[in-house]
Amino acid sequence: MEPQSRSRPPSTLGTPKMSSRPRTLLSAKTPTGLKSPPLTTSHNSNTPHEPSSLGSMLAPKEGGGSVKLKIKSATTPEAKSRVLVKPLGARSPAPPPVPPLPTSTPGSKRVAPSPFTAARGLNINGLSDEWMSAPIDTVGNNELDSAFEEYDHELGQTEAVLVSVRVRPPNATELRTDSACIWTMPEHDQHIIKLAKGTEGTREDKDWIFDRILPPHSDNGGVYGTSARRHVRSAMEGYNAVIFAYGQTASGKTHTLTGSSAEPGIIPLSITDVFAQIRATPDREYLLRASYLELYNEAIIDLLSGVELQLSETKKGVVINGLTEMAVRTEDEVRRVLRSGEERRKVGATDWNSRSSRSHCVFRVTIESRSRNTIVDEGPVGARTPGGRLKAAGDKTTRISTLSIIDLAGSEKHTSSKERNAEGKHINQSLLTLKLVISKLADLASKRNVTHVPYRDSKLTRLLQNSLSGDALISVICTVSPSALNLAESISTLAFAQGLKRVVLKAQKKEVVDPHALIQQYQTEIAELRAQLREKENGGDAVTSSKGEREKNDAMEKRLNELRSMILTSVNVTSPDPNNQSMVVPPSPAKMKYPKLDFDRSAAELQEALHAEQLERAELEDEVARLRAELATRPLEPDAQLVQLQNEVSELRLIADDYERHLREPSRKVREDVEKEFVGKIRTLENQLDSKKIWANRLDENIRHVTAENKMLQMRCTEAEAKVSQIFEWINAALSPMDPTPETTETETPIRHQPLPTLVVSNDDFSPSMTANTKSTLTLSASKMRATFSQMDLANFNSKFGTLTVGGRGKGGYMGGKMLREESGFDLAEVAGDDDDEMF
Numbered sequence: 001m002e003p004q005s006r007s008r009p010p011s012t013l014g015t016p017k018m019s020s021r022p023r024t025l026l027s028a029k030t031p032t033g034l035k036s037p038p039l040t041t042s043h044n045s046n047t048p049h050e051p052s053s054l055g056s057m058l059a060p061k062e063g064g065g066s067v068k069l070k071i072k073s074a075t076t077p078e079a080k081s082r083v084l085v086k087p088l089g090a091r092s093p094a095p096p097p098v099p100p101l102p103t104s105t106p107g108s109k110r111v112a113p114s115p116f117t118a119a120r121g122l123n124i125n126g127l128s129d130e131w132m133s134a135p136i137d138t139v140g141n142n143e144l145d146s147a148f149e150e151y152d153h154e155l156g157q158t159e160a161v162l163v164s165v166r167v168r169p170p171n172a173t174e175l176r177t178d179s180a181c182i183w184t185m186p187e188h189d190q191h192i193i194k195l196a197k198g199t200e201g202t203r204e205d206k207d208w209i210f211d212r213i214l215p216p217h218s219d220n221g222g223v224y225g226t227s228a229r230r231h232v233r234s235a236m237e238g239y240n241a242v243i244f245a246y247g248q249t250a251s252g253k254t255h256t257l258t259g260s261s262a263e264p265g266i267i268p269l270s271i272t273d274v275f276a277q278i279r280a281t282p283d284r285e286y287l288l289r290a291s292y293l294e295l296y297n298e299a300i301i302d303l304l305s306g307v308e309l310q311l312s313e314t315k316k317g318v319v320i321n322g323l324t325e326m327a328v329r330t331e332d333e334v335r336r337v338l339r340s341g342e343e344r345r346k347v348g349a350t351d352w353n354s355r356s357s358r359s360h361c362v363f364r365v366t367i368e369s370r371s372r373n374t375i376v377d378e379g380p381v382g383a384r385t386p387g388g389r390l391k392a393a394g395d396k397t398t399r400i401s402t403l404s405i406i407d408l409a410g411s412e413k414h415t416s417s418k419e420r421n422a423e424g425k426h427i428n429q430s431l432l433t434l435k436l437v438i439s440k441l442a443d444l445a446s447k448r449n450v451t452h453v454p455y456r457d458s459k460l461t462r463l464l465q466n467s468l469s470g471d472a473l474i475s476v477i478c479t480v481s482p483s484a485l486n487l488a489e490s491i492s493t494l495a496f497a498q499g500l501k502r503v504v505l506k507a508q509k510k511e512v513v514d515p516h517a518l519i520q521q522y523q524t525e526i527a528e529l530r531a532q533l534r535e536k537e538n539g540g541d542a543v544t545s546s547k548g549e550r551e552k553n554d555a556m557e558k559r560l561n562e563l564r565s566m567i568l569t570s571v572n573v574t575s576p577d578p579n580n581q582s583m584v585v586p587p588s589p590a591k592m593k594y595p596k597l598d599f600d601r602s603a604a605e606l607q608e609a610l611h612a613e614q615l616e617r618a619e620l621e622d623e624v625a626r627l628r629a630e631l632a633t634r635p636l637e638p639d640a641q642l643v644q645l646q647n648e649v650s651e652l653r654l655i656a657d658d659y660e661r662h663l664r665e666p667s668r669k670v671r672e673d674v675e676k677e678f679v680g681k682i683r684t685l686e687n688q689l690d691s692k693k694i695w696a697n698r699l700d701e702n703i704r705h706v707t708a709e710n711k712m713l714q715m716r717c718t719e720a721e722a723k724v725s726q727i728f729e730w731i732n733a734a735l736s737p738m739d740p741t742p743e744t745t746e747t748e749t750p751i752r753h754q755p756l757p758t759l760v761v762s763n764d765d766f767s768p769s770m771t772a773n774t775k776s777t778l779t780l781s782a783s784k785m786r787a788t789f790s791q792m793d794l795a796n797f798n799s800k801f802g803t804l805t806v807g808g809r810g811k812g813g814y815m816g817g818k819m820l821r822e823e824s825g826f827d828l829a830e831v832a833g834d835d836d837d838e839m840f
């Protein structure tokens, strides 16, 4: 599947605009001629409005925050990994109780966690249409809040970075091949994860400890409660918050963040929660803006305009120029922003995930809020109203914060697609830099000497720079696969998660007095429009004016309504109605009741009226909730069930076809590649075998030849040895005494009288290979020898030849001839040297 990249003109998503140049913050003119803030903004570093920068997108720097983090000391490394960090702001009086999410209806059915079946295809990367068009009562649930009270309590003392690990349930293929999950998570301790005993490749029996382990059966509602809710609510209170998912491809990041219509993920749940918070906070008013960007192959693409954006660095941190921000008033509008971005997002099939996120995506909501007691000083125009000058009463500060939810592309191995590999290289590179940055930050937190944190090595780390350097509360959900096949990647994910645990943050509440805050500008403009309209009414203009004047008045009214609808309060924020596609928010019940508001009414009167409306509204909401619950529990008509089943079947067929196509294609390619590689290898090996065989034959021949020669030499040796024995016999005979000495007595042994032998020795006897002309023969006469020896002084002979005794066989005597020659240097030729017998 090719990445989907559709370029469309920026969608306004139904957000009212006043100008054809909506991207300039102060360019749109109101009918009054005053500069008016647009409802869709696009920021750059030059605009005065702080959250325009990416720096502010992930962690705006504005304002001197008053709230710091308190860090409890930890001594052991394990304890350090669980350092608890608590915003001091948490000490302030508790906010009013937050009502449950919109589905909090008595008796409403909790959406069952979806069984993991990839084939159902409900969970796709990016926001599916299903989620975007899902009725709101599937997006939250009653039990979600109550089920996680415990966590809320714990999260009051939160960690520096909240790190959770989620184990994906095994998919159909994994169930078929290696059914067992390699991870174990003790039920009694939801902070520990370890490898199951006997897992191949297990090096150590290590307990990994994190803030929360989310086992395969956990559902997105639970994950939201443990790992996101606190951050979303902190963002509503003025802290920058970042939530991101990290993990290998197909480990469940998108499922966790986006989810499906059956099991909405963190993004939809947090949107619902944001609006629920507004409804639950009557004393504040809010302005929300949404933006959506992706980082694809190191390029930053604004998903709402399709334009590539550049980063720049300012004193306030890293900023992104020209990012589109859409003002949003309802959950439906946020969904539309997301859907519009999703259409441009790069998604492709990999060998492991048929819809893999090929880019890092950042969805951000900028939240501005002010106390509702703040009344804007109307300036020169307001001064002319009958009500006189309105004084600012109470808190004038604006809280500006961002909630960023980031779906990182998954790290992955080499795939069978070239394009996927090119993307994978960028993805892996940026994730590697992220790991390095985290490890440096962890070292910094441990007071190790760190000279440089390589934020600049990838755009991802530059995007995250402001947040990672401590200006945001961060929650990371690390997702791992249950399969043994992904063991190495999962261990690497856990190691990354451990590094995160050591990073220390210094998030501060962003509370500033900022005349450029958009909410402030809107309020100023609202006050001006109201004053102008009132002035006209009082002057009787409405009755007498010309057609042109009336049109001008209508335009002013329209603009006033638009602006007022942008300022969200507990009263005008409604639960989204899927049937209502109208872009214009209908007039509030208060407006219907008081078509012409009397601005001179006291604040107390207004408050009273407001509370009456709120009561009425609460009753109506209860009624709506009751009806919704009734609808949810009403059984489906059989026909409707049939149609639903048929739809599911055809959906499954499509998905199965898609899977088959994607599974078959890579495996065929892989087989061809392997075959090609192995045919070459086999050919080389066969050639090598042939030459080895030739060489072995030659060797055999040589061995035969050498064996024959060896035999012949042995024969020769035997013959030579026989000859040597003869020589020694001859020598013995020559040297044995024969004649009686004159002093011999009768008792002495009689002397032998034997004829002395003559021996013919040829050098051919010892060297058969001699040529004819080098052959010689020596005739040795024993009698001559004896004569020679008899003339010798035997004593001298003995001293010369050591212990040699003539005719003796003792030590130093001849020993088989060989010894005699080697040890004594006795030389046959020397013995025969004086022999003047015949030499031939």
Ligand SMILES: Nc1ncnc2c1ncn2[C@@H]1O[C@H](COP(=O)(O)OP(=O)(O)OP(=O)(O)O)[C@@H](O)[C@H]1O
Binding pocket: 114, 115, 116, 117, 118, 122, 123, 124, 125, 167, 168, 169, 216, 218, 247, 248, 249, 250, 251, 252, 253, 254, 255, 256, 353, 355, 356, 357, 358, 408, 409, 410, 411, 479
């Ligand atoms: N907790 C879960 N429960 C049920 N299904 C899940 C769960 N986690 C993941 N899945 C399924 O696994 C498949 C892959 O998940 P997902 O697309 O979320 O992975 P990913 O990490 O975002 O992958 P990539 O990085 O390639 O985008 C999807 O079909 C998804 O529905």
